[in-house]
Amino acid sequence: MTAADHHADSPFLRACRAETAPAGSPAARVPVWFMRQAGRSLPEYRAVRGSGSILEAIRDPELSAEITLQPVRRYGVDAAILYSDIVVPVAAIGFGVDIAPGVGPVVEVPFAHAADLDRLRPLEPEVDTPYVLETVRILVDELSVPLIGFAGAPFTVASYLIEGRPSRTYARTKALMHGDPTLWHRLLERLADLAISSLRSQIAAGAAAAQLFDSWAGALSPPVYERFVLPHSRRVLDAVRDAGVPAIHFGVGTGELLGLLAEAGADVVGVDWRVPLDAARARVGDHKALQGNLDPAICLAPWDAVAEATRDVLARNAGHPGHVFNLGHGVLPETDPTVLERVVALVHDEGEMRR
Amino acid sequence: MTAADHHADSPFLRACRAETAPAGSPAARVPVWFMRQAGRSLPEYRAVRGSGSILEAIRDPELSAEITLQPVRRYGVDAAILYSDIVVPVAAIGFGVDIAPGVGPVVEVPFAHAADLDRLRPLEPEVDTPYVLETVRILVDELSVPLIGFAGAPFTVASYLIEGRPSRTYARTKALMHGDPTLWHRLLERLADLAISSLRSQIAAGAAAAQLFDSWAGALSPPVYERFVLPHSRRVLDAVRDAGVPAIHFGVGTGELLGLLAEAGADVVGVDWRVPLDAARARVGDHKALQGNLDPAICLAPWDAVAEATRDVLARNAGHPGHVFNLGHGVLPETDPTVLERVVALVHDEGEMRR
Numbered sequence: 032m033t034a035a036d037h038h039a040d041s042p043f044l045r046a047c048r049a050e051t052a053p054a055g056s057p058a059a060r061v062p063v064w065f066m067r068q069a070g071r072s073l074p075e076y077r078a079v080r081g082s083g084s085i086l087e088a089i090r091d092p093e094l095s096a097e098i099t100l101q102p103v104r105r106y107g108v109d110a111a112i113l114y115s116d117i118v119v120p121v122a123a124i125g126f127g128v129d130i131a132p133g134v135g136p137v138v139e140v141p142f143a144h145a146a147d148l149d150r151l152r153p154l155e156p157e158v159d160t161p162y163v164l165e166t167v168r169i170l171v172d173e174l175s176v177p178l179i180g181f182a183g184a185p186f187t188v189a190s191y192l193i194e195g196r197p198s199r200t201y202a203r204t205k206a207l208m209h210g211d212p213t214l215w216h217r218l219l220e221r222l223a224d225l226a227i228s229s230l231r232s233q234i235a236a237g238a239a240a241a242q243l244f245d246s247w248a249g250a251l252s253p254p255v256y257e258r259f260v261l262p263h264s265r266r267v268l269d270a271v272r273d274a275g276v277p278a279i280h281f282g283v284g285t286g287e288l289l290g291l292l293a294e295a296g297a298d299v300v301g302v303d304w305r306v307p308l309d310a311a312r313a314r315v316g317d318h319k320a321l322q323g324n325l326d327p328a329i330c331l332a333p334w335d336a337v338a339e340a341t342r343d344v345l346a347r348n349a350g351h352p353g354h355v356f357n358l359g360h361g362v363l364p365e366t367d368p369t370v371l372e373r374v375v376a377l378v379h380d381e382g383e384m385r386r
Numbered sequence: 387m388t389a390a391d392h393h394a395d396s397p398f399l400r401a402c403r404a405e406t407a408p409a410g411s412p413a414a415r416v417p418v419w420f421m422r423q424a425g426r427s428l429p430e431y432r433a434v435r436g437s438g439s440i441l442e443a444i445r446d447p448e449l450s451a452e453i454t455l456q457p458v459r460r461y462g463v464d465a466a467i468l469y470s471d472i473v474v475p476v477a478a479i480g481f482g483v484d485i486a487p488g489v490g491p492v493v494e495v496p497f498a499h500a501a502d503l504d505r506l507r508p509l510e511p512e513v514d515t516p517y518v519l520e521t522v523r524i525l526v527d528e529l530s531v532p533l534i535g536f537a538g539a540p541f542t543v544a545s546y547l548i549e550g551r552p553s554r555t556y557a558r559t560k561a562l563m564h565g566d567p568t569l570w571h572r573l574l575e576r577l578a579d580l581a582i583s584s585l586r587s588q589i590a591a592g593a594a595a596a597q598l599f600d601s602w603a604g605a606l607s608p609p610v611y612e613r614f615v616l617p618h619s620r621r622v623l624d625a626v627r628d629a630g631v632p633a634i635h636f637g638v639g640t641g642e643l644l645g646l647l648a649e650a651g652a653d654v655v656g657v658d659w660r661v662p663l664d665a666a667r668a669r670v671g672d673h674k675a676l677q678g679n680l681d682p683a684i685c686l687a688p689w690d691a692v693a694e695a696t697r698d699v700l701a702r703n704a705g706h707p708g709h710v711f712n713l714g715h716g717v718l719p720e721t722d723p724t725v726l727e728r729v730v731a732l733v734h735d736e737g738e739m740r741r
Contacts, residue, residue, distance in 0.1 A: 202683040202718055208686035209695075249639075252659055252681065254698065284604075286641045287660050304607050305642050326607065328557040332564035340564075343609065363557055 036275075038177040038239050041369055043109040047240060047277035047299050049320045049353025052384060059381025061345065061354055062109035063375050064179075066281070067361030068102035069114050073368055085130045086122060089115050092165035099178075105368060106375045108356075109241050110177050110240070113169060113233065117183025117244055118191060120225045123159040125355060126150050128190065134196060140204075141195035145214055151221040156232030163229070164236045168184055171237030179279070180238030182229050184245035185222035186262040187282075192218075201250045208259050219263040227270040234274045241271045242279040242301070245292075249284025249303075258287050261295050268296035279322055283360055289314040304329075304359030306346040320353030325374070329360045330366045334373065345382050352384040391630075393532040393594050398464040402632035402654050404675045404708025407611025407739060416700065416709055416737025417464035418730050419534075421636075422716030423457035424469050428723055430456050440479060440485045444470050454525055454533075460723060461730045465532050465595070465710075466525060466587065472538025472599055473546060475580045478514040479507050481547065482717050489551060496550035496558075500569055506576040511587030513515075518584070519591045526592030534634070535593030537584050539600030540577035540618040541580060542637075545733060547573075556605045563614050563722035574618040582625040589629045596626045597634040597656070600647075616650050623651035634677055638715055644669040659684075659714025663702040675708030680729070682713045685721050689728065696729055700737050707739040 038044050042062040045052055052059040070076055079097055080088060088094055098114040118136045122128045127139035127150075142150075156164060170178050190204045191197070198204070208215045230241045245264060248256060264280070271278040280292045281301025290299050293315045300319055302311040302325035311321055329340045348354040356378045362371065393399050396416040400407055407414040425431055434452055435443060443449055453469040473491045478485045482494035482505075497505075511519060525533050544551070545559045553559070563570045565681040585596045600619060603611060619635070635647045636656025647655050648670045655674055657666040659681035666676055684695045703709040711733045717726065 200683050200718060202686050203718065205681065205683040206686040209684060209691035249660065254663060255681075284639050284660070287662075287665065305604065305639070307608060307642075308644065326560065326610075328555050328560040329564060331557050331561040336564035363555060365557065 041109065041177055043177050043355065044239065044277065046353060046355045046384075047279070047320050049318060049351070051352045059384045061378050061384065063354050063356035063378045063382075064108040064110040064112065064356050065102070065106075065362050065371060066112070068108060068112065069098045070362060071364035072362050072366040072371075073101055073105065075105070075138050082133075085116055086119070089119060090162045092162050092169055095162070095166040096169040096173065099166070100173060101256075103174065103176060106266055106372055107379075108176070108375060110179050111174055112179040112242070113163075113167065113170070113181060113238065115181065117181070117188060117246075119160060119163065120154050120182070120229045121151070121188060121192065124152050124154055124225070128191070136190055136191045136197070138195045142189070142192040142218065144216075148217055148221060149224070151218075154225050156226040156228055160229065160232070164232055167233055167236035167238055176238060177239035179240045179242050180230060180233030181242040181244060182226040182267070182283075183220040184243045184248065184267065184280075185226065186248050186251070186260040187244060187246045188222050188226075190247055193199065201247065208255075212259070215259060216263075219260070223263040224264045226267045230267065230271055231274055234276055236270070238276065240277045240279060242273070242281060243267055243297075245280065245282040248282040248288060249286075251288070253287050253291060257291055261291055264295045272296065272298065279355075281322065293319050299353070299355060301357070302359065308344060308354075309349065310349065312348075317351075319353075320355060321348070322355040324357065324359040327360050327363050327366070330358075330370050330374070331363065334370065337370055337374065338377060341377050342381065345378065350384055354382075354384070356382060396464065396532055398532050398710065399594065399632065401708060401710045402634070402675050404673060404706070408709045413621040414739050416710035416711050416733050416739065418733045418737075419463040419465040419467065420457070420713050420717050420726060421460070421465065421467070423446070423461065423726075424453045425717060426719035427717050427721040427726075428456055428460065430460070439487075441470055441474070444474060445517045447517050447524055449519040450517070451524040451528065454521070455528060458529065458531060461727055462734075463531070463730060465534050466529055467534040468518075468525070468536060468593065470536065472536070472601075474515060474518065474545060475509050475537070475584045476506070476543060476547065479509055479580070481505050481700045483546070489553070491546045493547055496546040497544070497573065500572075500728060503572055503576060506573075506580070507578050509583040511583055515584065515587070519587055522588055522591035524611055527661065532594035533592065534595045534597050535585060535588030536597040536599060537622070539598045539603065539622065539635075539637075540581065541600045541603050541606075541615040542599060543577050543581075544573055545602050556602065563610075563686040567614070570614060574615070578618040578621045581622045585622065585626055586629055589626070589631050593631065595632045595634060597636060598622055598652075600635065600637040603637040603643060604641075604645070608642050608646060612646055617647055619650045627651065627653065634710075636677065648674050654708075654710060656712070657714065663699060663709075664704065667703075667706065671708075675710060676703070676706075677710040677712050679712065679714040682715050682718050682721070685713075685725050685729070686718065689725065692725055692729065693704070693732060696732050697736065699735065705739055709737075709739070711737060
């Protein structure tokens with residue numbers, strides 16, 4: 032029995048499968064969690080986090096598990112998400128990547144040539160990232176809600192490796208993609224393999240779902256995405272579903288790509304706040320679930336505005352059973368946690384699967 | 387006779403009006419210009435620009451005119467765009483804004499309270515920005531193609547004034563918008579008045595079209611844009627058209643907003659590279675012109691990839707007469723100018739208005 036079986040009737044997993052539930056039953060409520068729910072917006076996070084790098088914290092299973100649990104305790108969200116980072120696998124195999132405070136992932140020697148492929152050996156999760164698996168095991172014992180594992184999608188990880196630091200234009204990435212398609216596809220194959228190994232090991236250790244973050248795929252036009260990215264993301268998403276758990280796929284600014292993200296094999300398509308859920312539904316089709324999509328910046332406004340925007344998200348989903356309520360991007364560090372508590376309560380009170 | 391009348395038969399202005407032209411006539415070719423065509427990618431720009439701030443360069447009409455002319459000479463583009471910046475009017479009335487190299491607009495004391503409205507007095511273009519008008523007058527004498535004047539749209543200028551520096555989240559801006567809608571609308575009214583005064587004076591001095599940059603409007607969802615931004619942009623766009631020249635409206639990441647940008651009163655809707663032109667056409671309708679939308683990052687790839695992407699843009703427009711070829715955002719500083727020369731030649735050779 033997998034973790035997904037164990038929580039099969041949870042509101043979160045039912046919504047991921049877009050399954051209807053008897054009206055009034057607990058499973059008929061709209062589940063909610065928040066991207067970056069574990070993190071700097073929580074005083075209890077700042078209290079335990081210390082001053083080390085994020086990667087150091089991730090290598091400490093007790094600490095990572097505690098950080099993962101904090102928002103579940105405080106908010107009563109319907110799913111936990113593993114405290115980790117999308118560069119963990121590439122860092123673990125020694126590519127030379129770190130997370131600079133206030134900057135993001137930085138790479139010592141960026142990926143540029145075919146010879147750099149040798150720096151991307153396969154991941155052996157039990158050897159390279161035992162701390163991730165230990166964290167998952169602790170969490171599965173502690174949690175009463177499903178745990179979401181995650182990985183970075185090949186394109187987004189590639190963009191970090193090639194640019195060397197967060198970019199606004201992805202100019203080097205696109206130059207390599209268009210200038211040397213053969214090398215591009217070999218790179219993305221390796222990164223897909225890394226994501227698959229990491230996600231399979233997380234699922235085997237007890238993760239009940241997996242989110243593949245293609246955070247920056249929205250920088251690409253649909254024909255470019257379809258040709259250079261989709262086949263690699265599809266391999267990862269297929270591997271997740273073959274492992275028996277739902278696959279969530281998310282990126283920012285992906286309005287034009289929503290249909291392709293679904294086609295790539297996501298069970299649940301994450302939607303940022305720019306696309307109203309009714310428009311997203313029209314692009315994704317009726318058989319998939321959607322995740323989203325309250326604007327995280329609105330959570331800094333007075334409560335009346337937050338409540339109105341929350342109700343608008345629920346209204347635009349129009350009672351479709353495939354809806355996992357979330358923000359349209361991660362919790363902003365300056366967010367008041369009591370606002371998120373109220374959002375959870377509002378979604379649980381008023382969110383209703385009507386079909 | 388206005389400048390727009392003078393150039394009425396130019397390919398650029400005919401395309402702005404989505405007018406057909408006799409097949410094979412010069413007016414039937416697809417016009418092309420590039421956002422940020424004047425700037426750091428050109429060696430002749432770096433040679434004349436000196437080390438002063440951008441705002442200093444803008445205050446020197448001879449220099450600004452020369453910088454504006456450089457890409458017209460080199461590329462043979464079908465329109466010039468005034469070398470200026472969207473913060474020029476607010477800087478000219480003494481709001482306390484500068485452009486920090488490598489950062490962007492920074493504001494000494496950000497806008498936060500109703501009392502800050504007093505810092506936004508009306509613009510008197512002949513007194514406050516005489517150098518802008520002098521630059522326009524020099525250019526109108528020198529140019530054989532239409533000159534595009536421009537201004538920042540109320541939302542984007544407001545975001546700089548409120549955030550104090552470029553932002554990724556616009557959290558303070560959205561908090562003020564939702565938290566104090568009355569103050570928000572008063573602020574945007576003042577900023578619309580500034581844009582109107584500035585654009586009217588540029589048009590009176592000889593600009594033959596005007597582009598309203600709402601660069602960061604794509605951070606907003608459609609209902610939020612419609613309620614908090616559209617009415618103010620509409621006033622500016624209406625004023626441009628009342629002055630007898632076409633209004634171009636552009637922002638980045640505005641896929642979901644394209645219909646509303648058209649509805650706000652644009653004659654020409656700028657499209658970033660994320661939205662294929664055929665999809666943009668479906669959202670904007672058949673009677674408007676589109677401007678765009680080659681990915682500026684693709685211009686850093688080998689020529690074959692650039693040519694393929696350029697042809698794809700032309701193909702997706704499918705011969706509609708309302709097409710102004712452009713990039714989907716500004717020229718990247720590291721772009722090789724010879725690539726843009728070849729793009730212009732390719733568009734002029736192969737672009738065809740078939741209806």
